[in-house]
Amino acid sequence: MSTRMAYIGFNTKNSVFMSLVGDGSLLPGTIPIILWMDKCGRRFWYNFCLPSFFIGLIVLGVSYQVPITSPAPKGLYLTGVILCMGFVGSYSTAT
Numbered sequence: 001m002s003t004r005m006a007y008i009g010f011n012t013k014n015s016v017f018m019s020l021v022g023d024g025s026l027l028p029g030t031i032p033i034i035l036w037m038d039k040c041g042r043r044f045w046y047n048f049c050l051p052s053f054f055i056g057l058i059v060l061g062v063s064y065q066v067p068i069t070s071p072a073p074k075g076l077y078l079t080g081v082i083l084c085m086g087f088v089g090s091y092s093t094a095t
Contacts, residue, residue, distance in 0.1 A: 001081075008063070008073045022081040029086035049087045056083025 001022050005015035033045055060080035066073045 004077075008077050009068050010074070018078070021078060022085045025082045025086040026088075029088075053084055053087040056080045056085075056087065059083060 001019035002015045005018045006012060010018050037045070057080070059076055063073045063076035063080055066076060
């Protein structure tokens with residue numbers, strides 16, 4: 001993750017710290033599933049998490065197409081990582 005953060009423009013030290021953002025989004029994505037799995041069921045969580053996960057992947061793909069000279073790729077990339085990691089944590093907990 002830190003290598004990808006360095007690729008979009010963070011320096012070496014900040015890229016390590018920013019990789020914690022993606023990994024840290026797994027926890028908030030997992031907590032609701034643990035609390036409400038029995039109440040809502042797996043099918044609900046699959047239908048809720050998969051579209052959000054795919055939207056995160058699309059945002060990640062778009063962030064690689066934006067020139068690095070602007071600050072936009074950093075914001076797009078972090079948004080995509082948070083969406084992907086947050087909802088894949090929820091999705092993988094449901095399985």
